[in-house]
Amino acid sequence: MGGGRIVAGLLAPHPPHLVYAENPPQNEPKAECGWESLRWGYERLRKQLENIDYDVIVILSPHWQTYVGTHFLGLENFKSLSVDPIFPNLFRYHYDLNIDVELAKMIHDEAESDGLSVRMMENPDFRVDYGTITSCHLTNPKWNKPIVSISSNRSVHYYSVEVMQEMMVKLGEATRKAIWKSGKKAVVISSNSLSHRHFVNESEVPEDMSKEHITNHSQYLWDMKIIDMMKKGKTKELIEMMPEFTEQTVAETDGGALTWMLSSLDYPTYPATIHEYGTIIGTGNAIATWDTNDEKRNIQGVSSK
Amino acid sequence: MTEGEVVLGLFVPAHPHPLLCPEKNPGWARLREAYEQARMIIEESEAELILVYSTLWTSIIGHQFQGLKEPEWVHVDHDFHYLGSMPYKFQIDTDFADELVISAKSRGLESRVVSYYGFPIDTGSVVALSLLNPDNRLPSGICSSNMYSNRAETIVLGKSANDAIKKSGKKVAVVVVSSLSNRMFTDKIEPHQEKIHSQKDDEWNRKILEFLGEGRLEDVSQLSREIHQQIRVQKVVAFKPMWWLAGVMGQHNNFAGKVHAYESVHGAGCAVVSLIPKLDDVGDKEYDEDDVETYRGDRNVLDTIITENENEDPHIQNEDLSEENLSEGEKFSSSRAPKPVGAYPHARRVGDLLYLSGVGPRQPKSNAIPGGPVKDSTGKKLNYNMKAQTIACIENVKTILEDSGSSMEDIVDITSFLIDMDRDFEDYNTIYAEYFNEIQPTRTTLEISALPTAIAVEMKVIAKLNK
Numbered sequence: 001m002g003g004g005r006i007v008a009g010l011l012a013p014h015p016p017h018l019v020y021a022e023n024p025p026q027n028e029p030k031a032e033c034g035w036e037s038l039r040w041g042y043e044r045l046r047k048q049l050e051n052i053d054y055d056v057i058v059i060l061s062p063h064w065q066t067y068v069g070t071h072f073l074g075l076e077n078f079k080s081l082s083v084d085p086i087f088p089n090l091f092r093y094h095y096d097l098n099i100d101v102e103l104a105k106m107i108h109d110e111a112e113s114d115g116l117s118v119r120m121m122e123n124p125d126f127r128v129d130y131g132t133i134t135s136c137h138l139t140n141p142k143w144n145k146p147i148v149s150i151s152s153n154r155s156v157h158y159y160s161v162e163v164m165q166e167m168m169v170k171l172g173e174a175t176r177k178a179i180w181k182s183g184k185k186a187v188v189i190s191s192n193s194l195s196h197r198h199f200v201n202e203s204e205v206p207e208d209m210s211k212e213h214i215t216n217h218s219q220y221l222w223d224m225k226i227i228d229m230m231k232k233g234k235t236k237e238l239i240e241m242m243p244e245f246t247e248q249t250v251a252e253t254d255g256g257a258l259t260w261m262l263s264s265l266d267y268p269t270y271p272a273t274i275h276e277y278g279t280i281i282g283t284g285n286a287i288a289t290w291d292t293n294d295e296k297r298n299i300q301g302v303s304s305k
Numbered sequence: 306m307t308e309g310e311v312v313l314g315l316f317v318p319a320h321p322h323p324l325l326c327p328e329k330n331p332g333w334a335r336l337r338e339a340y341e342q343a344r345m346i347i348e349e350s351e352a353e354l355i356l357v358y359s360t361l362w363t364s365i366i367g368h369q370f371q372g373l374k375e376p377e378w379v380h381v382d383h384d385f386h387y388l389g390s391m392p393y394k395f396q397i398d399t400d401f402a403d404e405l406v407i408s409a410k411s412r413g414l415e416s417r418v419v420s421y422y423g424f425p426i427d428t429g430s431v432v433a434l435s436l437l438n439p440d441n442r443l444p445s446g447i448c449s450s451n452m453y454s455n456r457a458e459t460i461v462l463g464k465s466a467n468d469a470i471k472k473s474g475k476k477v478a479v480v481v482v483s484s485l486s487n488r489m490f491t492d493k494i495e496p497h498q499e500k501i502h503s504q505k506d507d508e509w510n511r512k513i514l515e516f517l518g519e520g521r522l523e524d525v526s527q528l529s530r531e532i533h534q535q536i537r538v539q540k541v542v543a544f545k546p547m548w549w550l551a552g553v554m555g556q557h558n559n560f561a562g563k564v565h566a567y568e569s570v571h572g573a574g575c576a577v578v579s580l581i582p583k584l585d586d587v588g589d590k591e592y593d594e595d596d597v598e599t600y601r602g603d604r605n606v607l608d609t610i611i612t613e614n615e616n617e618d619p620h621i622q623n624e625d626l627s628e629e630n631l632s633e634g635e636k637f638s639s640s641r642a643p644k645p646v647g648a649y650p651h652a653r654r655v656g657d658l659l660y661l662s663g664v665g666p667r668q669p670k671s672n673a674i675p676g677g678p679v680k681d682s683t684g685k686k687l688n689y690n691m692k693a694q695t696i697a698c699i700e701n702v703k704t705i706l707e708d709s710g711s712s713m714e715d716i717v718d719i720t721s722f723l724i725d726m727d728r729d730f731e732d733y734n735t736i737y738a739e740y741f742n743e744i745q746p747t748r749t750t751l752e753i754s755a756l757p758t759a760i761a762v763e764m765k766v767i768a769k770l771n772k
């Protein structure tokens with residue numbers, strides 16, 4: 001077919017705290033308030049997405065961790081209860097989501113032909129990870145678009161951040177090629193925070209905002225450096241700096257999502273829209289959009305012209 | 306009630322292959338048989354409860370204990386989902402789970418029970434309990450493996466589990482679920498291609514199993530850092546299951562060990578080992594590494610207000626002392642004084658003298674340091690007020706003395722510790738004189754490199770008891 005393209009790339013962090021604080025009907029625990037500035041940032045992101053026509057969300061979450069290659073959800077529907085193993089007191093979410101299996105299989109095949117180890121996940125009892133659910137809920141709470149869910153290959157644990165980078169760059173290219181071939185308009189989501197050195201204890205009232213702050217100053221400085229690069233369109237430089245950033249801030253970018261997403265966009269040189277930055281249990285979280293209408297280069301699978 | 310005890314220790318693999326498809330590979334079948342042998346050993350041990358520590362249940366907010374009475378789900382592994390689903394329904398001893406939390410907290414560990422329908426029990430716990438306790442004949446407990454917990458914290462967690470076992474009055478089989486070498490093949494392999502990932506991994510695995518076969522658990526525990534470095538994927542900070550197992554089983558080498566199977570699963574080293582406590586000899590140890598009884602790590606990032614109840618250490622008596630109930634050698638803590646930062650009382654009586662533990666300026670309940678801390682959480686030095694710290698320190702001494710039936714006027718000797726003599730001596734000496742100019746106890750002032758918390762001064766006091 002051909003002619004499909006990525007219409008937007010998102011950095012959409014997935015702390016369950018944000019869903020908890022919104023009190024959606026799907027989530028069992030209820031909150032008084034919390035992390036408003038980040039939730040308002042997500043509101044701005046959703047507002048922006050209303051003006052972008054898309055068919056499918058393609059998301060990579062670090063909380064579906066696979067050690068034997070990269071996996072893709074491969075059944076049309078998953079419906080169950082997701083309980084966060086770290087914050088079960090905040091996130092017990094009843095999900096019912098649809099998968100674009102056709103596109104998932106196309107990315108799978110493209111990645112395989114590029115030499116990556118891949119596998120389709122076709123067990124109906126499989127429970128979808130809370131990172132995918134949280135980022136998708138906050139991006140599209142109506143759940144009216146199918147998704148492609150990609151696992152996080154933990155090559156970083158076996159080898160190094162550099163090896164993870166190489167594999168995610170390849171996976172991003174495969175994603176872009178598959179989307180172009182599919183003829184679909186896709187939003188690609190990197191589901192991760194930035195600096196990830198977080199608190200190891202929880203305040204009595206989880207949404208007590210008087211307790212919320214970045215874990216330490218150096219994490220903040222790193223986050224600002226990364227965001228500054230995003231704002232200046234220096235994503236290639238960001239990728240080059242990623243190993244050091246990941247190691248210095250115990251960043252969730254070790255899961256490969258941000259590298260994959262920027263690679264799928266072929267490293268935007270135009271500025272990202274930063275909707276918000278804030279902390280959650282001490283981690284740094286930025287919500288950002290790359291609207292590919294801003295892409296001036298001619299990139300198959302990305303450019304609008 | 307008779308004190309509970311650990312009657313058996315088991316080391317078992319976490320991968321789902323022996324549960325879901327043992328027929329596909331002879332090694333997986335041997336692991337399944339070994340699991341069955343372990344199940345029978347549990348029966349023979351007359352254990353009344355199974356306590357599982359799974360390295361695949363990683364926690365971040367402290368240590369978590371499964372607390373739902375009958376957790377039920379159909380579990381699917383994130384990686385090996387194509388092997389099939391694992392339906393389970395376990396029986397959890399919820400009272401024991403509560404006791405695990407109490408015991409962990411009393412040793413300074415952040416911990417909580419998780420009791421939620423649908424809470425994701427990890428593959429390792431599901432595999433182990435499904436094979437070791439298939440008919441739910443025994444109730445069980447499951448505890449998490451904290452991602453950041455290192456040696457001291459993990460050993461203390463093991464010791465706290467032992468505390469809970471003793472209190473329970475039950476015979477307990479403790480089970481650690483973990484691989485030896487955990488480097489799997491990162492690509493698909495067919496069952497007939499199964500082997501240990503590398504010769505080095507295999508050699509290390511065999512060395513570990515040689516030790517365990519001889520019952521040398523503590524020796525393996527003390528090799529854990531090296532094991533982590535040599536044959537473990539660096540996913541978490543350390544290889545900790547042996548620390549936990551040694552902590553809960555008494556930190557010695559006096560076991561009858563048996564290796565029931567050693568095989569590979571997708572390249573990782575997997576073994577079933579049993580360790581039965583022996584009473585007939587003392588065992589030996591290659592070397593000793595210190596450990597602690599109570600965890601006082603630096604993980605409290607949030608400001609915490611310590612309530613009076615939390616301030617109580619169950620190992621220490623905590624009562625206002627009058628002379629008649631302060632017996633020879635008796636120890637006590639004052640609820641009006643700052644909480645000790647280790648397993649020691651505020652004071653202890655010998656004859657007519659009262660010996661105080663080192664007292665610093667921290668404030669009771671809030672733990673705040675008057676005059677400010679000497680450094681921040683990153684170790685960066687901060688400016689502080691030595692006069693304010695000295696006043697607070699002496700006021701804490703006064704409180705402890707008064708609560709113990711003594712007084713400032715009864716002090717006979719003081720040893721003061723300062724972290725910066727050049728900077729602080731003058732201020733310290735000025736305040737000291739205001740309090741002790743009339744009393745005139747003997748005094749020694751020393752400079753030391755550091756004190757246990759971010760304080761600049763600490764005092765060690767000996768006083769007479771009031772007649």
